[in-house]
Amino acid sequence: MKTRRRIKIIYFLNKKTYHTSVNTSKDNRRYPRIDHVTSQQIIRLDEAQTPHKNYIITKNMSACGIRFTTHEELTSCAHFMIYLNDHLVKSITANTKNWFRLGCYYLARVAWTRELKTGLYEVGASFLERESCNHEQLETFTELVNLDMLDMLPAVTHV
Numbered sequence: 001m002k003t004r005r006r007i008k009i010i011y012f013l014n015k016k017t018y019h020t021s022v023n024t025s026k027d028n029r030r031y032p033r034i035d036h037v038t039s040q041q042i043i044r045l046d047e048a049q050t051p052h053k054n055y056i057i058t059k060n061m062s063a064c065g066i067r068f069t070t071h072e073e074l075t076s077c078a079h080f081m082i083y084l085n086d087h088l089v090k091s092i093t094a095n096t097k098n099w100f101r102l103g104c105y106y107l108a109r110v111a112w113t114r115e116l117k118t119g120l121y122e123v124g125a126s127f128l129e130r131e132s133c134n135h136e137q138l139e140t141f142t143e144l145v146n147l148d149m150l151d152m153l154p155a156v157t158h159v
Contacts, residue, residue, distance in 0.1 A: 031063035044080035065126040081144040
């Protein structure tokens, strides 16, 4: 029988209030899940190496992964980059130093996808650890970070 206890955490970021609660359930999880609902953006490359940006709604996360809903069907084992602010990451008590990251950008891999209704999907993804990443994953992550940085640069006009 599962027993569940919730600890509610409230913090403020950029004048927005976020409500987070920690699930401390006995359901054989390595790390406790933190219920956290917020909008985030992910960036992924498709098979033709075309970048796709997609907004998601996070549901919860733990020291090893994240669960969210999206309107885009993601395939299992697909890699994507997600921006997670420091306050969110610090709310996870386990050691996150091994995550494959650059600043606040993290590389994750889709573990499972479930269609909730037509055009809406729930996705579970795991954060990749530095020690387990291969050369191809490193190149994908580097390209995703570069694409996002290029979008932030002001447009250059030639005179």
